[in-house]
Amino acid sequence: MSSFHRADWLALASPLVTLAIVVSGYYVAYWQERGKSRAAAENIDKLTRAVEDIKTENAARLAEISHQNAILIEQLKSKHQLRVAAIDRRLQAHQEAFKLWRKLYAKAHSDEVSAIIRECQAWWEDNCLYLDEKSRNAFANAYWAAGHHKMLLQSPVRDEAAIASITRNWAMIEGAGDAIVSGAALPGLTEAEKKELREAVEANKQGG
Template identity: 55%
Template sequence: MSSFHRTDWLAVASPIVTVLIVASGYVVSYMQEKGKNHAALQDIGKLTRTVEDIKTESAVLIEQLKATHELRFAAVDRRLQAHQEAFSRWRKLIANFHKEEIGSVAVECQAWWNDNALYLEPEVRNAFNRAYFAALDHRALLESGRGAGKDYKPIEGNMHLVLTLGDVIMRAVALPSLTEQETKTAGEK
């Protein structure tokens, strides 16, 4: 082959090879971009599903909290009334603590507790129950504690169960104080 033909052949082949190289670069770049787009679509799909799952879980949780909140506030008046009645019965226990009537007062407290315990805060519910039983047992503890050298701690502990019930009830229903602005607004009405 002569140098002339090689030059013609190179002159024809060189632009074709150049076009093929450039075209293959574009094809490779296009395919890489296509692969990235496909991966991004898959990632977006996963992210979308994750976001939707979180939204669904959040909506369910919000509904549960809302239902609990509504239930809690639906009985606010009744709960406050139950705590007031518990306080009144506690005062009656204290007034009859060393009297013959303590048995009937304790039975009255137990009957009331059976009908109203679910409206009481858990701490009040337990303290009220312990207090009327302690009041009922107090006379027997006093009689067993008479005499020289007797241990008075059970009597004191029993008395403490009854006496502290009032504080437990008051803490359970303690309302926040009014701010100065709220006091002023209430006075204007």
């Protein structure tokens, strides 16, 4: 090949080589960018699935919490309804207990007290659960103490211990009234009411 032909071939090939290099560089860059785009798309898909999974899990948790809350609300409503339904009966029971206590307190020194004690005991067995704990115990202690009071008073022993025993026993009878009133969430007995009751007791003492 003559030098002229070699020069012509080189002149012709040089642009082609340059073009091939440029094109190959373009394709390399294109496929690199496409690979990056595909990777980004895969990452977006993964993130989307992760977000959806979290949303699904949160929705399930919220549904469970809502279900549990609904159950709790129903339980509280039922409990509240029972309490409301029992309010009238509880007030009635405290009123009945107070009425029996007044009778017991007034007749504690008379011969009638035994019958009243039996009446109190029968009533307590049928109604004690409607009284609050303090009233329930105070009422039972009062009629129990009333059953022993005359015996304590009739004891020939009048030493300091005997007097203290009588005082404690009488306090159990006398204190039940305030406990029953407080149990009904009402104000305690006024001094005037207590005085009236004491006068009734003294009158029964003299009458007995």
